[in-house]
Amino acid sequence: MAGYIFKRLVSAIPVLLGISVIVFLIMAMIPGDPATAILGSYATPENVEKLNRDLGLDKPLVQRYFIWLGNMLQGDFGRSFSLNRPVLDEVLERFGATLVLAGTAFVLCSLLGVAAGVVSAARQYGAADKAITFFVLLGISIPSFFLGMMMILIFAVKLRWFPVSGMWPIYGARDISALVGHLTLPALALAVVATGVIARLSRSAMLEVLRQDFIRTARAKGVRERAVVWRHALRAAMVGIIPVLGIQAGFVLSGAVYIEMVFQWPGVGRMLVDAILKRDILLVQGGVVFVAACYVMFNIAVDVAQTLLDPRIKT
Amino acid sequence: MSFLRLLARNRLALAGLVVMAAVVVLALITPLLPLADPDVTNTADRFERPFGAAGLLGTDHLGRDLLSRLLHGTRLSLAVGFAAALIAATIGAAIGIVAGYYGGRIDNVIMRGVDMLMAFPYILLALAIVAALGPGLMNALIAVAAVNIPFFARNIRGVTVSIANREFVDAARLSGMGDARIILTEVLPNVIPVIVIAMSTTVGWMILETAGLSFLGLGSQPPQADLGSMLGEARSALISNPHTSIVPGAMILVIVMAINLLGDGVRDALDPRLKSGALSRPMPTTLVRRETPPPAPAADDAVLEIAGLKTEFHVRDRVYRAVGGVDLSLKPGECLGIIGESGSGKSVTALSVMGLVASPPGVITGGRVQFDGQDLIGAPYEVLRRMRGDRVAYIFQDPLSTLHPLYTVGAQLVEAVRAHHPTPRAEARAHAIELLRAVRIPNAESRIDSYPHELSGGMRQRVGIAMALANDPEVIIADEPTTALDVTVQAQILSLLDDLRRERGLAIVFITHDFGVVAQLCDRVAVMYAGRIVEAGPAAAILTAPAHPYTARLMACVPELGGGRRHLAAIPGLPPAVDRLPAGCAFAERCDKAQAACRQGDIPLVAHGPGRSVRCIAPEPAPEPAPDTVTEAAE
Numbered sequence A: 001m002a003g004y005i006f007k008r009l010v011s012a013i014p015v016l017l018g019i020s021v022i023v024f025l026i027m028a029m030i031p032g033d034p035a036t037a038i039l040g041s042y043a044t045p046e047n048v049e050k051l052n053r054d055l056g057l058d059k060p061l062v063q064r065y066f067i068w069l070g071n072m073l074q075g076d077f078g079r080s081f082s083l084n085r086p087v088l089d090e091v092l093e094r095f096g097a098t099l100v101l102a103g104t105a106f107v108l109c110s111l112l113g114v115a116a117g118v119v120s121a122a123r124q125y126g127a128a129d130k131a132i133t134f135f136v137l138l139g140i141s142i143p144s145f146f147l148g149m150m151m152i153l154i155f156a157v158k159l160r161w162f163p164v165s166g167m168w169p170i171y172g173a174r175d176i177s178a179l180v181g182h183l184t185l186p187a188l189a190l191a192v193v194a195t196g197v198i199a200r201l202s203r204s205a206m207l208e209v210l211r212q213d214f215i216r217t218a219r220a221k222g223v224r225e226r227a228v229v230w231r232h233a234l235r236a237a238m239v240g241i242i243p244v245l246g247i248q249a250g251f252v253l254s255g256a257v258y259i260e261m262v263f264q265w266p267g268v269g270r271m272l273v274d275a276i277l278k279r280d281i282l283l284v285q286g287g288v289v290f291v292a293a294c295y296v297m298f299n300i301a302v303d304v305a306q307t308l309l310d311p312r313i314k315t
Numbered sequence B: 001m002s003f004l005r006l007l008a009r010n011r012l013a014l015a016g017l018v019v020m021a022a023v024v025v026l027a028l029i030t031p032l033l034p035l036a037d038p039d040v041t042n043t044a045d046r047f048e049r050p051f052g053a054a055g056l057l058g059t060d061h062l063g064r065d066l067l068s069r070l071l072h073g074t075r076l077s078l079a080v081g082f083a084a085a086l087i088a089a090t091i092g093a094a095i096g097i098v099a100g101y102y103g104g105r106i107d108n109v110i111m112r113g114v115d116m117l118m119a120f121p122y123i124l125l126a127l128a129i130v131a132a133l134g135p136g137l138m139n140a141l142i143a144v145a146a147v148n149i150p151f152f153a154r155n156i157r158g159v160t161v162s163i164a165n166r167e168f169v170d171a172a173r174l175s176g177m178g179d180a181r182i183i184l185t186e187v188l189p190n191v192i193p194v195i196v197i198a199m200s201t202t203v204g205w206m207i208l209e210t211a212g213l214s215f216l217g218l219g220s221q222p223p224q225a226d227l228g229s230m231l232g233e234a235r236s237a238l239i240s241n242p243h244t245s246i247v248p249g250a251m252i253l254v255i256v257m258a259i260n261l262l263g264d265g266v267r268d269a270l271d272p273r274l275k276s277g278a279l280s281r282p283m284p285t286t287l288v289r290r291e292t293p294p295p296a297p298a299a300d301d302a303v304l305e306i307a308g309l310k311t312e313f314h315v316r317d318r319v320y321r322a323v324g325g326v327d328l329s330l331k332p333g334e335c336l337g338i339i340g341e342s343g344s345g346k347s348v349t350a351l352s353v354m355g356l357v358a359s360p361p362g363v364i365t366g367g368r369v370q371f372d373g374q375d376l377i378g379a380p381y382e383v384l385r386r387m388r389g390d391r392v393a394y395i396f397q398d399p400l401s402t403l404h405p406l407y408t409v410g411a412q413l414v415e416a417v418r419a420h421h422p423t424p425r426a427e428a429r430a431h432a433i434e435l436l437r438a439v440r441i442p443n444a445e446s447r448i449d450s451y452p453h454e455l456s457g458g459m460r461q462r463v464g465i466a467m468a469l470a471n472d473p474e475v476i477i478a479d480e481p482t483t484a485l486d487v488t489v490q491a492q493i494l495s496l497l498d499d500l501r502r503e504r505g506l507a508i509v510f511i512t513h514d515f516g517v518v519a520q521l522c523d524r525v526a527v528m529y530a531g532r533i534v535e536a537g538p539a540a541a542i543l544t545a546p547a548h549p550y551t552a553r554l555m556a557c558v559p560e561l562g563g564g565r566r567h568l569a570a571i572p573g574l575p576p577a578v579d580r581l582p583a584g585c586a587f588a589e590r591c592d593k594a595q596a597a598c599r600q601g602d603i604p605l606v607a608h609g610p611g612r613s614v615r616c617i618a619p620e621p622a623p624e625p626a627p628d629t630v631t632e633a634a635e
């Protein structure tokens, strides 16, 4: 197992390099002098000259890439001009908040989505199936930012069950109950779309498995139907569902950008949008590379989980 | 045409189509409608409520007419979404076709690149592109299109690979056609439907995405507004004036939902598996819809008695009569063989006993299965479940697919025991090891922790047998348990079953298509053809002197008894399709002795010598005195 994890980590290196190349090339599309573009309104001659020295921006493209890569590997993602602090510090701080939000939403959508898919498949064409199918359709059609706004209107403004926005109360203790209160609405809004997709795919994965011969064997053994569905069928269906969960994690992370805007969540998504509007190029560049790299690592974890679940995969 | 009909049958998809068509038409004629200018501000009339003096939907934070802005915004959002889908599809398809058509290095390099792009959470890529190009609707469109290119490239590449290796492409190449022409004239026309489907399923997504970027303030810039930026601008007034948010948000919801409904309908109409109902989930027990009351039980010493069993498959409007009235009885300790070609209904008969025929599409439409003093047809699920595996156990063909692939054989054996007899795990495990020993699996203590795929075919089948023995059942129904095995293993399994049967006094129903197996194991045999028994009696008597022409033919194609797997296709012709059974004898088409009388009326199963019966008007003469009693029972 350790050997397999190591192999997967090694195989991630070219992907990570590819990601850095793609981000670098996109940023190289910025028209005009790079130093001026990066500095924007801070582009005094001294600043331009200093940046050119630090990042080698007057050098050819290939050389510039390796300087950038080398800096990043040493933990130097550059300096954000709009915030006047190192990019990495800012990204790490913001990414923590995003992880809390996206992580919660991911756990929610995985549990709810799989459960809904299983119930839906087990009661195919029944009332529960129809209800779930309808909510799934609604869930995958509603823009998460609109849903978030409606949730604020209903649950925060009308019913006053939850705070309107933010991660922490402005006054008062920053304890776990305060966090849960602030987290509930955004996490739910973020989870809804992915729940729909996961429920849908889980349903069809379950229907596929429920027709298999080993399900008939379980029934012929006299295993209770509940165990047939949740123990036999779901276990086998998980092999197909786990990769979907990995892909959906990317969608949850993406959706977090909208939800962070709606709920004023101090995450990395809002940071990126602000950075784009302020044309803080280094902050965007660093944030994108960092988050994408984390996502690649997460997918390796998904692969490892998959091998743990399926003894037939050779590790 | 049939595609459109299928689509029309799906009411939800039709609703989606209607809504979408209405929205598109509305968007197209927006400039012609007598609407206020969407961009004229009038701060005096800010935040007018809907249905008030200031227009149907009221006004926004700058006093602009919301209805007009909504329609213009819809127009813009639709245009941008469709444009993004079109661009992504075109570029993605071009990349996919090149990669799929040329293959090799080119394919490798391109697909590596595509994989890298797909390694991003999509919005990061879109944000990076917008960051580089600067905010703006055009740039948002480019970003959304670019992010979706890999999806199209990968899909189209797959299709192209399968097309590029077909004969007509080879033929075109041999005739000296250039690659560009082949791609344009041979490949592209075959790929276009796939592109269209992929587009129809992603266009809703693209509309959502561009609206999203506009919502973030990165797409359309004021005063121009698509639905996303309308929502984004309204956000600051969400609490005081929710209607300005709800109007554009609801519109996005309606559009995307209509597109999704339509897309699902298209997919369902094109997926042949959905048409055949193959994606239906089999229920825990077979559906029972008896059209006639079950026959009265014959009070005799049988442990299991099947009478007048009828099982059908209802697939859409067609009915397949898989089992058309079968009578069988099994005495304690007896081995009864059921033999026939595939499709003769022998397995369906066996599965009907415990309600294990997959349903849908299976339906038991008549008969009685008498076991333990009660009729099991139509018995409540819990009654059947308690008997399954405890008193009547099954052994199935091909244990690789009938054992759960992800649990160890030990876990599956333990479960079989504990499903009926709550025992502590350790005890059940010890019992499982015993069972593995009983079926002569060496190193049972270590084998118990193996997964099915780690065992050989013969070992797996032994596990299947051990599982059937777990609760000391009275009856074992073995459905071709040796068919998937090679000859020597087959012989071992058969002798194992024979020994177990003698040691434990098991009654066995043995389904097979191999007379060699019948000779080795069975006391009595029933020959099935087209869902009915055509001959039944003591195995030895039938093997020495078959009475039904079909039995005789079946035996004639067996080169040597006890040999390996064989197919009975050596009989000319095919069994009749069970949804179109001819009148009279079902075997008439293939029978040498067929005569006019064979094709008229139902031919009954009549007694034919001691303990024998046959369904034929011209059977081989019985060695004993001629038949004198007429009976419908396979005694």
Ligand code: SF4
Binding pocket: B548, B549, B550, B585, B586, B587, B588, B589, B591, B592, B593, B594, B595, B598, B603, B615, B616, B617, B618, B619
């Ligand atoms: S009934 Fe006629 S056709 Fe049928 S098996 Fe007998 S002889 Fe052949």
